[in-house]
Amino acid sequence: MTQEESRRLLQELSEKKKSGGLKTKDRLAIPPQEIPEQDPTARRRNVGEVALGYTEEQARLEAMRCLQCKNAPCIEGCPVRIRIRDFVGAIAEGDYRKALDIIEENSLLPAVCGRVCPQEVQCQEKCTVGLSLKDVSKAVSIGRLERFVADWRGEAILASRCQGTACVAGEVQGQDALATLPAVAPATGMKVAIVGSGPGGIVAAADTRRAGHEVTVFEAFHKPGGVMVYGIPEFRLPKAIVKREIETLRKMGVKIVTNFIVGRTRTIEQLMKEDGFDAVYIGVGAGLPSFMNVEGESLVGVYSANEYLTRANLMRAYDFGVGADTPIARSKRVAVVGGGNVAMDSARTAVRLGA
Template sequence: MSYRTPEELHKAAAALLAGIEEKRAQGPIRNKDRIAIPQQEMPSQDPLERRGNMQEVTFGYSEEQALVEAERCLQCKNAPCIAGCPVTIDIPRFIKAIAERDFEGSISVIKEASLLPAICGRVCPQENQCQENCTVGKSLKDPFKSVSVGRLERYVADLDRATGGRSAPHVKPATGKRVAVIGSGPASITAAADLRKEGHAVTVFEAFHRPGGVMLYGIPEFRLPKQIVDEEIETLRQMGVEIRTNFLVGRTRKLADLLNEDGFDAVFIGTGAGLPRFMHIPGENLIGVFAANEYLTRSNLMRAYDSDHADTPIIQPRRVAVLGGGNVAMDAARTAIRLGAEEVNVVYRRTRKEMPARAEEVDHAEEEGVHFHFLESPVRILGDENDRVTGIECLSYQLGEPDESGRRRPVPIPGSEHPLAVDTVIVSIGNDSNPLLMKTTPELEVTKWGNIITDDDGRTSMPGVFAGGDIVLGSATVILAMGQGRKAAAAINTMLAGGAGGPGTEPTEQ
């Protein structure tokens, strides 16, 4: 798709909107006509310009684009899109409000279920969730042509922010109960908000010096401006949630101490999965090999990209290989481009079709000059006499039968080894949970991968302790983590009110 400027997109949308309004004047718009309305493209920076800056890539819809896109919604009575939303936003109702130009009403509908609309509208994989079930996409036989739920959510959320509509949710009278929330990522933010709304005193414990979790240290500025995350955290503070940073549960205080000595009535664990995995191939200990987590944390949380205002050291590579095919791999590759790398290669052992990364992120990476090496995987990392990376040796693959994930299994081709010259390798093949909390809390049952075992409502094996997000799921998405935080908060609220679901319920492994 050739690049079109925001001005071109806005002009085209205005013409479409005029045609829609003219047709409406003649009578109700039929579903057939709605399906024929073209999906509105997201305005963005020119790829040649954005690869040299950290500013947000996309600009968001204009009002005309939002109105046109909202007209594509069929207002299905069975609302299949809602079933695909982990926090069950009433999607048809908020889109209908946009079509009626009731933008304040639209964001109010979203806020009934989500505290993070500006974030979810930017980073959630709607094409695999709400938009996957969209009747419009199914009619066009293309889920990527569904109604753009996420872009519409972002539009009204940004409009709400711009017009000062960020009032904190109502908090009920104090219950006298206290809840500790460990971590400050999306699951924890959602749980903290829902618990505080019920009147409980909530304290969030964050290991880093700034709250926000993976939204702050993992997702780059060009995808999610940190000001937006800070604003969501500020909403929690306005609600009366206490946030304590530089507090590592398991080291500063043990989990059991929070319950037995510090007077908390319940604990929610939302610490995420931040322990990087490596491939365990020769050469991974060479100078120039990094975990994507470390690389992105240096750039995002510690602002290494802003060398005029930060002294955080970070590698200045010329030729980079990023190993993996998920969103984190795309973030690392696109960050490397912005930090001045002359060449960035993504090496992935399946094809583009099987990549877990969002299609939009892969498209953006390609537009920015990232090279993709599909059906390849490194078998060793090469170095020189000074133990510095000089390249990787890759093996070629072909796809075999599907594995347990449903994707076709990569099968190595014997004798297909070949070199790729690079001076930096960024490993992005997933994360495990940090073992510190589990090692200092033997009462918590975990899987063999270190993820906490819970029941469907987030109850763990430890009385009064609940968990959700990546610490339970492994690496997941912002919205899935939020859904788990919401379920756990509901169960905690029931427990603290003296209802069913109290502590001690045996969890079932997920």
């Protein structure tokens, strides 16, 4: 469907909704909106994001596919119980600010979760549209809609601050109505240490800070973000988005300490008895890779996915020495053992590194 076709269909459905409302058959007849992507021949030579995001017309059309079920089974499929029906309904009406507010009642990472959460086995698996059409791939694209409103805010903030002049996302200054921070309760006097700055650590830090506690996040690497910066490739989750979420934490008053290995730099006992922390949340992730214990695992050129992706993502090995902190040897033939998400990230990274 072209952009002009999307625009015409949106106008037609909007008029029908005003005159008598959309019936279930009308909503089920709306074609699923495919997200624009980089052309495969182009993206194999760069690390830019593959999925480019919905246009406004596509987002509203996709949201109109939602049946607005009274029991909203999609919410049961969401680990953090976002009011999915309501935020999707707000997008259908074009009220993106309201949609974002609804999401952030339960999640402060819509730009991240909208990109990397496995919605197809969570909220979208429960979607009545997919069940009605007997095809889960035709469920309402909840994750893409979540991403849309998060990206809409980022783009709107940038546009309002730049005011037509040249500027770079992440470097503009100031605050506006779209960049409001989560409310923080009055100080409790309690100190909480968060070990690890991955998704779990960031969410724990945000929720704990919102409750009024003093929060410090300790990260072993030199950059915060955990698996979002060392494990998930740029082409799936741009690092500028992770940086934006980290900056939100800092503006909320969360202190972030990098190059700090809890257990070596300081023990948990020292943090609590000597440094005055009342509680410690351990969110260090899966951590160590699994090996098969077969002959040849220690040969030069054999990597765990953890090391390979960390070199490529966090250490920018794709720059091949220009800006890379830790390089990877150029390889024309690469074998990936495994077929899960991490294996696919490794294979796609290898292609971009010249394999």
